[in-house]
Amino acid sequence: MELETMYRKLGIDKTVYRFGEHVLEKLQERFREIDRVAEYNQMKVIGAMQENRVNATHFAATTGYGYDDAGRDNLEKVYASCFHTEAALVRPQITCGTHALAVALAANLRPGDELLSPAGKPYDTLEEVIGIRDSVGSLKEYGISYRQVDLLPDNSFDYEGIRQAIHEKTKLVTIQRSKGYQTRPTYSVRQIGELIAFVKSIKPAVICMVDNCYGEFVETIEPSDVGADMIVGSLIKNPGGGLAPIGGYICGTKACVEQCAYRLSAPGLGQEVGANLGLMPAFYQGLFLAPTVVASALKGAVFAANLYEQLGFSVIPNGSESRHDIIQAITFGTPEGVIAFCKGIQAAAPVDSYVVPEPWPMPGYDSDVIMAAGAFVQGSSIELSADGPIRPPYAVYFQGGLTWQHAKLGILMSLQKLCEAGIVQLDETQFA
Numbered sequence: 001m002e003l004e005t006m007y008r009k010l011g012i013d014k015t016v017y018r019f020g021e022h023v024l025e026k027l028q029e030r031f032r033e034i035d036r037v038a039e040y041n042q043m044k045v046i047g048a049m050q051e052n053r054v055n056a057t058h059f060a061a062t063t064g065y066g067y068d069d070a071g072r073d074n075l076e077k078v079y080a081s082c083f084h085t086e087a088a089l090v091r092p093q094i095t096c097g098t099h100a101l102a103v104a105l106a107a108n109l110r111p112g113d114e115l116l117s118p119a120g121k122p123y124d125t126l127e128e129v130i131g132i133r134d135s136v137g138s139l140k141e142y143g144i145s146y147r148q149v150d151l152l153p154d155n156s157f158d159y160e161g162i163r164q165a166i167h168e169k170t171k172l173v174t175i176q177r178s179k180g181y182q183t184r185p186t187y188s189v190r191q192i193g194e195l196i197a198f199v200k201s202i203k204p205a206v207i208c209m210v211d212n213c214y215g216e217f218v219e220t221i222e223p224s225d226v227g228a229d230m231i232v233g234s235l236i237k238n239p240g241g242g243l244a245p246i247g248g249y250i251c252g253t254k255a256c257v258e259q260c261a262y263r264l265s266a267p268g269l270g271q272e273v274g275a276n277l278g279l280m281p282a283f284y285q286g287l288f289l290a291p292t293v294v295a296s297a298l299k300g301a302v303f304a305a306n307l308y309e310q311l312g313f314s315v316i317p318n319g320s321e322s323r324h325d326i327i328q329a330i331t332f333g334t335p336e337g338v339i340a341f342c343k344g345i346q347a348a349a350p351v352d353s354y355v356v357p358e359p360w361p362m363p364g365y366d367s368d369v370i371m372a373a374g375a376f377v378q379g380s381s382i383e384l385s386a387d388g389p390i391r392p393p394y395a396v397y398f399q400g401g402l403t404w405q406h407a408k409l410g411i412l413m414s415l416q417k418l419c420e421a422g423i424v425q426l427d428e429t430q431f432a
């Protein structure tokens, strides 16, 4: 068969390819569901662009101060329409997701205020932003205190604990949608809405911020549809659609976003400055592509979950669970498994495919880490990428895939490497 030959040329054995096809046979309904969500979200994005009369003048580059930057201002209106918020800040000057979150927090908190995380520990990089780990310029240094309520043993919200943790100083509540590198499940938008409603029932004036990283366009609603005052994310993840080479966004109430703009640039300047540097075509077109790119990444995640589950490995989320972000964890139980998987992802990449990833002692981690990424945009994790800390339980986290076909090749290649390393033996009689 011609397609099988093509895969053979890229290094995928017949057995691996056929096992993949066998797994895929049962996923057609699942994929249709993913496509339906993508279709809905595609209409949402096109609607937002039409409503704001996007035209060629919006793609023009600006430099210097960037006063009267129509493309930038209109892109922010498009984001606000798309996520149903009063306002948005979408800028290349926001360098990454952590920066966007740091701006949103520092802009809306003042000395003496308290920040509350009602659902456990936030993402690693936020520990230094908040000052959970001592760090130069943290919120803690500015006299902003932090309180955390951990999840109950069954991973549900500790509503009684949250009630007790909210007091007169509580100004802002931060909720992280994706599990990141934790073992708890990712929250659905509906669950986030319930948590926000509970917090507001105790103290209506509290600002509710959601770290929306990896969650955008996975469902038909976003946290801003269920009461969040701010949603925050990175443009080199879902909403950049793989085309944005840098950037972050904050969408929310006019009051919150205004605070963010004054913090990002300077008091008195706010949203008026910030040249677009010629990035508008990538930002607009990336947002346009984002729903289908997210769908491709989701299909890859579902495929990998089912494939590795069938081979007896533990996977989170499992093969049949509903999805609320694009991250897939697979536990191999040995360093060799993690390394072989990452080598496969790397070998399937369009960029740097000839590079062989090795574990190394990355700053900020307490064990060696192996990373695989062959991306057009460096560090982009909406592109197919994987990383695994070399420590028990020897799990690998992977995400992304600009096209479903590339995600599929990456996963087949990971299995190919596991077979070559003798970690997996495929028994063709079970699926031929």
Ligand SMILES: *Cc1c(COP(=O)(O)O)cnc(C)c1O
Pocket: 096, 097, 098, 099, 123, 125, 176, 178, 179, 180, 211, 213, 214, 234
């Ligand atoms: C990626 C991510 C961030 C921000 O990370 P950057 O690498 O700074 O973009 C924050 N929170 C979560 C849950 C993330 O996945």
